Amino acid sequence: MSSLPVLAPSPSPETKAFWDATADDRLLLPKCSACGTVIWYPRAICPDCHSLEIEWFEAAGTGTIYSWTVSHRGEGPYREASPYCIAYVELDEGPRVLTNIVDADLTSLAIGQRVTLAWADTGEGTKLPRFRPV
């Protein structure tokens, strides 16, 4: 089930640090230097306090499934990949991120299940953060 399409991102000056780190299997998260909030998705402004002072730190790469679905009818590049799992994973650092769960038995997925990073190489110098059951 790990034959999902690996779509490449289009890094911007705002997100380049995030995507550059993925090449080394490192999941960086932005954090507000003013209020300390972990920010998701990565951006140059803190949506909590509107500070423009943002720093990066490396996440553990583990979390739990907050919600999941198995899509039986993918669209575009995912049409041939169905069925596949889309999930919100709550990272141990707090943010709930959209992702795919790979290398999993699609009939036994559960909210609360522990997962860990499973990087997918885009072939363009970046990797897409997906997750697999621990």
Place this chain on the structure above:
Amino acid sequence: MTIRGKAFVAGAYEHPLRVIPDRSTPQVHADVALGAVADAGLTLDDVDAYFCAGDAPGFGPMSMADYLGLKKLSYMDSTEFGGSSYVAHVGHAAAAIAAGKCSVALITLAGRPRHERAFGSRARTAPETDFESLYGLNTVSLYALAAQRHMHEYGTTSEQLAEIKVAASLHAQHNPNAFLPKPVTVEEVVESRMISDPLHLLDCCVVTDGGGALVVVSPEVAKSLSRRSVKVLGHGEATKNPDNGRVDLTYTGARWSGPRAFEEAGVSHADIDYASIYDSFTITVLETIEDLGFCAKGEGGRFVSDGGLVAPFGKLPFNTDGGGLCNNHPTNRGGITKVIEAVRQLRGEAHPEVQVPDPQIALVHGTGGSLATRMGSVTLILGQEDS
């Protein structure tokens, strides 16, 4: 200042077709525009404000205004929330009319998703795109994630979601234009093909060509028309988004748009005789009913069971045209048909089998975008002309 009683819906028209192979999308906009002004007893020459959203071909409101030959526009608005846009347009038109900016506002929606790619305005270059869109997301999956979490937290079941589809289908059987006019059972819904766990095929709305239009006018214009109009009493809107990584899939922006509309209208839940609730999927209805306060959070499954939504005598008669689940969801945007059916109810022009007896107040709720994630929620409260 509020918009209460400052504007009236004087014209409402739903395109009768659900499959339109031989007309262009601008043509369908023209069909519904002409239908709505005729319903009001007006003409396109009377229109001085135009409202449209992302389905309108061209450049904001300008291409369609040009195509339709709207010659004296003093006010335009192309607010785009997806399917709830048109519910917002009614509120915006009422505010513009109350401020004296215009007196006859036309709102149109049309599209042919069964025949051509929608014009849709969702940008591929949104700041969230690379963090959300590379994972094979599709509309039903985003709603399915919400349903899954709601089930986990509150014990909501597939059978309870199916009750919503069943109620819509019982209404659709009386609508000769409905895309799916056949009543279905709870068993048929839960045994239909899984599209995205836990949502089945019959938890999803129909995909139809078509459209609709509305005419919103000032009290002076309404008074001059022979056709019975509907009074705009209150409007509220809100956007709910993933909230900096703290997304909560179990509730919607109706939690905020609802109280704003109720407060402006000066009415309470007990006053609502009929409700048009956006029904892109069954879960959309369930979460919305809870968030609007018709029942406690998590009690939606029980509320919709045992015919709670079935007209004319359920606790909350809803979507008496069959809604998006069975009747029509033109160009994947159900907001305008929600307003149109509420207007029919308040005019006493719904099908006799589903007409609520002498309804005074109706609520319309629109859900645009993705349920509980990035959405535009709009609540509108309408009343009889002399309410």
